Structure formats: C-alpha cells, structure tokens
Amino acid sequence: MPSSYVDQTPKDIWKMEKLMHLNFGSSSLKNLIFISALNPNSCTPDILGRLPNVQTLRICGDLSCYHSGVSKSLCELHKLECLKLVNERKPSRMVLSEYQFPPSLTHLSLSNTELKEDPMPTLEKLPCLQVLKLKQNSYLGRKLSCVGSGGFPELKVLHLKSMYWLDEWTMGAGAMPKLESLTVNPCAYLRKLLEELWCIKSLRKLDLHWPQTVFRQRLWTFEDMEWRYDIQLYPYGI
Template identity: 85%
Template sequence: MENGEKIRLDSVLIGGPLIRLKHEAWQFFILHYGSMPLENYLQGETIPTILSRICSVLELPFHLKICCIYLCVFPPSIEISTRQLYQLWEAEGFIPYNSEETAEHHLKELIRRGFIQVSKRRAGGTIKSCYFPSIVDTSLFLVAEKTEFVWSPDMVEEPMANVKRCFILKDLIDFFPSEYSDMYLQSFLNHSSESDRLARIDCENFCKKFKYLRVLDLGSAVLDQFPPGLENLFLLKYLKLNIPSLKCLPSQLCTLLNLQTLQMPSSYIDQSPEDIWMMQKLMHLNFGSITLPAPPTNYSSSLKNLIFVSALHPISCTPDILGRLPNIQTLRISGDLSYYQSRVSKSLCKLQKLEWLKLVNESKPSRMVLSEYQFPPSLTHLSLSNTELKEDPMPTLEKLPYVQVLKLKQNSYLGRKLACVGSGGFPELKVLHLKSMYWLDEWTMGAGAMPKLESLIVDPCAYLRKLPEELWCIQSLRKLDLHWPQTELRQRLRTFKDMEWRYDIQLYPYGI
C-alpha cells in the first residue's frame, strides 16, 4: 500500500472482485483492478451513468488509471496546460523521468477513451491544453475520494489520514495558518484565482509541517521573498512560486538536487549562483527572464537533462554556457538582442538538439541582422517578435531544412516586400504566421517553395494587393486566414471556383 501498510490476508480478493470485499481492501481494489469488465459482476441490464463512468475508470490499465485520477487535482472544466500536466505526472512518478513522449502517449489514450477533451492545439498540431468535462468530474472525484488519492478543504472538513495530495480552490490565506498537518503529504497545489499575499511566518511553518513534499505549486499567491525553510524540502521535484520582487536567485535553492521543474514566471533574475550547475536533474526552467552564470572554472559537467528554458537573457548566450546545455529542445531568448547580436548569433549553433526557438527583442530601435545568425539545423519551430528587421528574412530562413512552423510576429519585419525565391525553399514548412507586418504590400514566391504548407495566417494584410500565384499550386494548403484584406485581394479570392470545398478561408472582419 502507498502508506506502507501490509495487505491483510482476509482482504485478498477470492472468487471474483465483489466477493468478500472488505472496506480495508477498497484502495487496493480500485487502483489495481482492471483485468475484466466490472459490468460482468453487476446484476441487471442497466447501469447508471455515474456508475458506468466509475467502471470505465476502474477498467483502465494501472498506468493510465493513476494518470486519469490525477486530473482531480485540477478544477473541473478548466484549461489544463499539457506541458504542466506532463511535468506533474513526471514529478509524481507516474511516468519515467525525462519521458515526455510517454506522457503524450498516455494523454492521447485518455482522449481516445473519452476522459479528456482537447481544448487548444499548437500551430504544429500538438496538444497545447485540455480539460476533463463535467460528465467525467463526478466519477473521478468519487474514485479519488474512495482511494484517498487526493483531498481538498472543499471536499470534506477534515483531511483523510492517508491522503498524499492536497489542492486548494479558494481561501488559501485561511488554509496556511491552519492546524492541518500530515507529515507524509507529497503534493500541494493552489488553484485559487485570488493573488493572496502570504506572510513569511506562514510559509516557514508550512515548510516545516510538510517536509516530504515532491510537488509544491503556490499558483498566484504572492510572496515577498524566497520562502525560508524551503531548502529543507529535499524531495521536491516540481516547484512553482510567484515572487515578482525577486532579482537574485538564492543559493539555498540550488540544494534541491532532486528538482526537475522550476517555475517562477513573474521573476526576472539578474543574478544566479554558480551552484545552479550542480542541479543535474533540472529539466524545465520557466522565468520572466533568467541570467545563467558562467560555469565555475574547476567544473566540467553540464545541465545535460535541461530540455526547456524560458526566458534566457541574451547575456547568457555564450558558447561556454550554451555548450553546457547539450539537450535543450525548447528555448526562448528575451532581451536586448541588438546589443548582444554577435554573442547570440554565433552561439545558437551549439544547441544541436534545439527544436523550438523564440527570439523576443526588447531594444528600440533594433539593429538585428538575421543573416548573421547560425541556426542549428534541427529547428522545427521558429518565432521572431519585435526584431524590427530591415532586411527580408525569407532568404535566410528558407534554407532551414526542417522548420515546420514559422511565426514572424509583432514588428518582426518592417519592410514592404517578402521574397521566397529559392527553388524548394522551406521544404518542410507547414504553418506560416505573418503578424503585424503593417507595410507589407508585395509577396513573391519561387516555383516549388513551401511544398508542404498547410496553414497561412496574415494579420493584418491591409496593403497586400495579392497573394503569390504559386500558393494555389500547393496541394497541401487547406487553411487561410486574412485580416483586414484589401478589396482587390478579396475580389481575387472570389475568382477561384473550387475555393469553398478546397480551402478553409477566414477573412476578418468580414466574410469572403
């Protein structure tokens, strides 16, 4: 049993799952049952909806069952970030360490079985967020309560003796100074929408009471400083804090050597301790901005498991630092990209496994020169924002061999012309998003460019007189979104006889 109890022999299931089933055996039965449809043991032909749903939960394979029941830690019908869900499953030990592919497979299987619905998809088609519908809500909570899998003050007044997970939907400020104490609580998540300000003494007492936590998510609760005593939660794997005033990452944090996910999206860190290079299990760093220190001269190791960083300050984009992050797959760089142009442009090639890259410039005016960038060939998703490029970015970007999604967003390019003239340019591109190119009035394409394009979004296209004729030769193109198109462009679209059945065209703010 999860709480270390031994299973009594008189509770072992004999002669069918519902024969001689005692109260003490319910947790074992619900979590491990699933070899035969439960309906076979129920009398009558009609099964009530809730009971039927419970049966479908019980019949899941064990690895899917615990992932499914874990959805109860989220409010029903709320959008759940799949990235966060995968990280939590991993921290709880439901999936192997550093195995996002396994988590994605589990999610898709739960979607196929009707327990989860897709809410949003990313431009490349992967699932960005999901939710579990209200029809699943009641049955999941009944199973979770019966197994003492999760507890919330909104469910019952007193915590159950063996509960391992607690979540808060409201009144976090009332929960913290309370006398609740369970030294074996391993997960605490705050989903309160209120930005409560937590007192220092309450945070300190909380860390003392729940010293075996693996997951700590304080959500929107505001802290004035790094919580004292948190460095003693040596089992922590997932940590999310909201400390807007924090500028320097405390060295105590680096003693949490089991930490896999560190989320502090409201913190802009100017200085980090050298000891951060000792945190070998780190996989995800999510900050408003973070500056990584140069590795100590006597330290040759790397953060080899780090796969996600957002947002890295450009000052940290040196060959030495990026060279110590060999397995980074997703990277967002935000800051003065003009000032650090040479440093960033020549260091990105160190990231040979980089797939997702977002560059956000924060300097005015921008002096970025995209042709100087040495992008790793592994890139599949690229996004530029506020880069204010003077030169046409297409001749540089069309040479990237595996890019599937390209987003040129908020003032990324200030020119009037785009030209994809290379034969076979953008060989794998599926999604092209052109946003806030206010002066774009001419776009040309070479024959054979973007052969796999599926979706095109131009927002706005107020001065664009026509789309390249080569677009209509792309057999894979199905989706076209145009915002504020000229009357001339609108009229051209009406001339295509097969427009309605072949393309999903959306014109804003008016129809075609």
C-alpha cells in the same frame, strides 16, 4: 558554486524567479530540455554549452548587442527544435543575416525584432523548419521574397503578423511544398496572393485580415473550391 561536487540541479532552483546567474563550474545540465526565458547576455558558449539537450528556448532582451555570442552558441545546440527570439530593447534592430541557426529547428518565432532586411532568404534554408511565426514588429519592410527554388522544404504553418506595410510577396517555384496553413494579419496593402500558393496541394487554410476590396474580389474566384480551401476573411467572412 564553481568548486562544488553537485552533479544534479535541485528542482526548486527553477522556482527562484529573481535568479540571474547560475554557476556550477564544469557541471553540465544534460537533462534540461526547456528554458522559458534567457537574456541574450547569458547566451554564451560557456553557458549554453552546458545544455546539450535543450529542445525549447526563449531568448528575451537586446538581440542586437549580443548577436555574435548568441549565434555562435545557438549553432552548438544540436537538439534545439523550438526557438523564440523577443527583442526588448528600443531603439535596437536585429540583423538576421548575422545569426546562424541549428539545422534541427522545427519551430521559430520572432517578435519586435524590427528587421529591415527580408528574413525569407535566410530562413528558407532551414531544412527542418515546420512552423514560422513572424509576429509584431518583426519585419518593417514592404517586400517578402522566397528566392530559392524549393525553399522552406518542410514548412507547414506560416504566420505573418503586424507587417503593416507589406505590399509585395514573391516566391520561387517549388517553395513551401508542404504548407498547410497561412495567416496574414493584416494584409491591408497586399495587392494579391501568390499564384504559386494555389499550386501547393497541401494548402488548406487561409486567414486573411483586412484585405483590400480588389484583393477580396479576386478570392471569390476560389469560391467553387470550398472543398479544398478554408478561407477566412476578417473582419467579414468571404
């Protein structure tokens, strides 16, 4: 309806589950703050530019083919807080360094992105990020490194899931100063936790799945600090 005079979107239009394209011409959906699923080929400046107040967005599809348009469009969403990126095309790998995210992000989740490059140097620069969830097949590498001093300044929750080959994690001094909860599932090849983690005064909760025997034994060192740490080991408790 590019030539219509419609200035308000009918509520029932969001019940049309098979609707793929919506064109109101120059109309702007200023009141829209939540989008449950959007294909990357629809994430153009022309479309997302009409959603200036969207706060929560989930993008599902081929993230490698449309990275340029998606990145450019995301940067214009100055009120975007929660972003979920789900890659649904195989074989297809997302290149995180080709993406730019709005500094307003507080929650970020990646799934099936099959990253080859370490995502931490890019993501640690997000100034407001509080929750980071790297889910199934999000990163295929063996090493994670938070290189910048003071990286992830607001991060409180970190989930590292299905990083089956992760065996080394390094972190610069002063990184993640507000971290409260850490989940690593699994950590079968991770030899040890960062010494810097124990210096984070806000850290309270650790969920570690399938740790090595040596790794498990090192954690007994902190048994006398139960007043501070809630450490859960799976499949067996500490």
